Amino acid sequence: MLRPMSDSYSALALARHAITRSPWPAAWRKAEPRKGYDVVIVGGGGHGLATAYYLAANHGIRNVAVLERGYVGSGNVGRNTTLVRSNYQTDGNTQFFEFSLKLWEGLSHALNYNVMLSQRGQVVLAHGPGQLDSLARKGNTMLLNGIEAELLDRAQLMRLLPYLDYSPRARFPLYGGLLQRRAGTVRHDAVAWGYARAADRLGVDIIENCDVTGFVTEGGRVTGVRTSRGEISAGRTAISVAGHSSEVARLAGLRLPVESHLLQAFVTEPVKPLVDHVISFGAELFYISQSDRGGLVFGGHIDGFNSYTQRGQFPKVQTVAECAVALMPAISRLRILRHWGGIQDMTPDGSPFIGRTPVDNLYLNAGWCYQGFKATPATGWCFAHTLAQGEEHPLIRCFSLDRFHHGDGLDEYGLGNWTWKQ
Amino acid sequence: MLIIPCPDCGARDYTEFRYGGDANRSRPAHGGGSREDWHDHVFVFDNPKGPHREYWQHVLGCREWLLVERDTASNTVIAVHRARDREMAR
Numbered sequence A: 001m002l003r004p005m006s007d008s009y010s011a012l013a014l015a016r017h018a019i020t021r022s023p024w025p026a027a028w029r030k031a032e033p034r035k036g037y038d039v040v041i042v043g044g045g046g047h048g049l050a051t052a053y054y055l056a057a058n059h060g061i062r063n064v065a066v067l068e069r070g071y072v073g074s075g076n077v078g079r080n081t082t083l084v085r086s087n088y089q090t091d092g093n094t095q096f097f098e099f100s101l102k103l104w105e106g107l108s109h110a111l112n113y114n115v116m117l118s119q120r121g122q123v124v125l126a127h128g129p130g131q132l133d134s135l136a137r138k139g140n141t142m143l144l145n146g147i148e149a150e151l152l153d154r155a156q157l158m159r160l161l162p163y164l165d166y167s168p169r170a171r172f173p174l175y176g177g178l179l180q181r182r183a184g185t186v187r188h189d190a191v192a193w194g195y196a197r198a199a200d201r202l203g204v205d206i207i208e209n210c211d212v213t214g215f216v217t218e219g220g221r222v223t224g225v226r227t228s229r230g231e232i233s234a235g236r237t238a239i240s241v242a243g244h245s246s247e248v249a250r251l252a253g254l255r256l257p258v259e260s261h262l263l264q265a266f267v268t269e270p271v272k273p274l275v276d277h278v279i280s281f282g283a284e285l286f287y288i289s290q291s292d293r294g295g296l297v298f299g300g301h302i303d304g305f306n307s308y309t310q311r312g313q314f315p316k317v318q319t320v321a322e323c324a325v326a327l328m329p330a331i332s333r334l335r336i337l338r339h340w341g342g343i344q345d346m347t348p349d350g351s352p353f354i355g356r357t358p359v360d361n362l363y364l365n366a367g368w369c370y371q372g373f374k375a376t377p378a379t380g381w382c383f384a385h386t387l388a389q390g391e392e393h394p395l396i397r398c399f400s401l402d403r404f405h406h407g408d409g410l411d412e413y414g415l416g417n418w419t420w421k422q
Numbered sequence B: 001m002l003i004i005p006c007p008d009c010g011a012r013d014y015t016e017f018r019y020g021g022d023a024n025r026s027r028p029a030h031g032g033g034s035r036e037d038w039h040d041h042v043f044v045f046d047n048p049k050g051p052h053r054e055y056w057q058h059v060l061g062c063r064e065w066l067l068v069e070r071d072t073a074s075n076t077v078i079a080v081h082r083a084r085d086r087e088m089a090r
Helices: A011-020 A046-059 A093-105 A107-111 A129-144 A154-160 A188-201 A245-250 A314-327 A376-389 A394-399 B035-043 B083-089
Strands: A036-042 A064-067 A122-126 A150-153 A176-180 A205-207 A212-218 A221-227 A230-239 A259-268 A278-280 A287-290 A296-306 A336-346 A353-356 A362-366 B003-006 B010-013 B018-022 B051-057 B065-071 B076-082
Touching: A036 A046, A036 A221, A046 A064, A046 A188, A046 A376, A064 A230, A093 A107, A093 A376, A093 A394, A107 A188, A122 A129, A122 A154, A129 A150, A129 A176, A150 A154, A154 A176, A188 A205, A188 A376, A212 A230, A230 A245, A230 A376, A245 A259, A245 A362, A259 A314, A296 A314, A296 A336, A296 B018, A296 B051, A314 A336, A353 A376, A353 A394, A362 A376, A376 A394, B003 B065, B003 B076, B065 B083, B076 B083
Parallel strands: A036 A064, A036 A230, A064 A205, A122 A278, A230 A362
Antiparallel strands: A122 A176, A150 A176, A212 A221, A221 A230, A259 A296, A259 A336, A278 A287, A287 A296, A353 A362, B003 B010, B018 B051, B051 B065, B065 B076
């Protein structure tokens, strides 16, 4: 059922509401679970909501429910560092993330919701000539795939990012970097709210505070889910619950190549505009950008052992702060305002799983490691295609759950099968 | 801070240790095991939210390999043994 046009966000609607002072309608309904749906998506994060939206918008499948255990935006979609980019070099990843970046570029318009995409550019730094060579190779891979990339030498870097440490006593000397100008940041809460509202307007039921406790099967085929709010039958069932993928898949008798690990992120007190790009350190896993409010947002590596606690270990705070100061000594006296943790699925090759599972009629989207947020639109698009057609979208065939049986791992970082080292 | 009570050195911060992964996975015998067994051994994890048996090596202490049981939902350490004692008792 379509809503009246007055629900659309526009300058005209803003003026009308300012004059009439009429209240804005809720962005989405508080839906009550019905008996059954064509598709039930377990997990109301960015990926689940995007999948529901594209099922309705691209495939006309509107009899869809998204079941969220907490509230929309409470999970990883609200816990990431909001970066979007497509500078990968493994075949499969490169094309998928470029497709995602293209969808980000049109997302505010498609959803009628300002997701505040800011294409401020991302620079990956090189601290030695060998590292710069490997960035050149990555840049060439991008160019061959039609993605713009610019290799920067030290002089160009000094012009672009004058506030980094170029002094002779810099702990990690700067040789250059790789710039992708179309990369940047997106307001992550707006992504969750925008997809939720757009899906709701097309008839999707978003059911919050609804915990899935089991799957209903008939002859080995999943036909529905058991929840804290009753049993719901489903034409097709999808799992999209990053962090808890193993726990939910276990309810269907599946063991996954996934381990849950904790990643921390940080924001400082707000300061005037300083960092006008996204910067990725090359000597450790560390990335920094500045939010529109002025806080410096940064993150590092996972804590190093599997955990579901959502509370970070203090030594990582120290490592991340050391990286920040090694890169930008000027920020050493800034105070950290908040820091938080999210549980992410880590996989043996650092790449995700999307598609069918060995259990008939059960579909899985899991294992996103560090890259779930930037993948949100493309995952939704391709997972919706998979659920509608019963067959994987060409862009995600490389992300199959059985790829290790065929030696088809997508080891972007070349680290081997250590989930806690990826 | 995760603190691991080492049987040799006493309670120490986890930063003194190297994580060694899930201790419940057992390697198929040399020359044995199906492809499926090897796949599961190398790539698949139980990944429980709750008690988890895992290896840690006290690299900055006695260098002993330990078998630790830890609750992954709270990081509470439930039990610690020398891995060699446990492996020999198997």
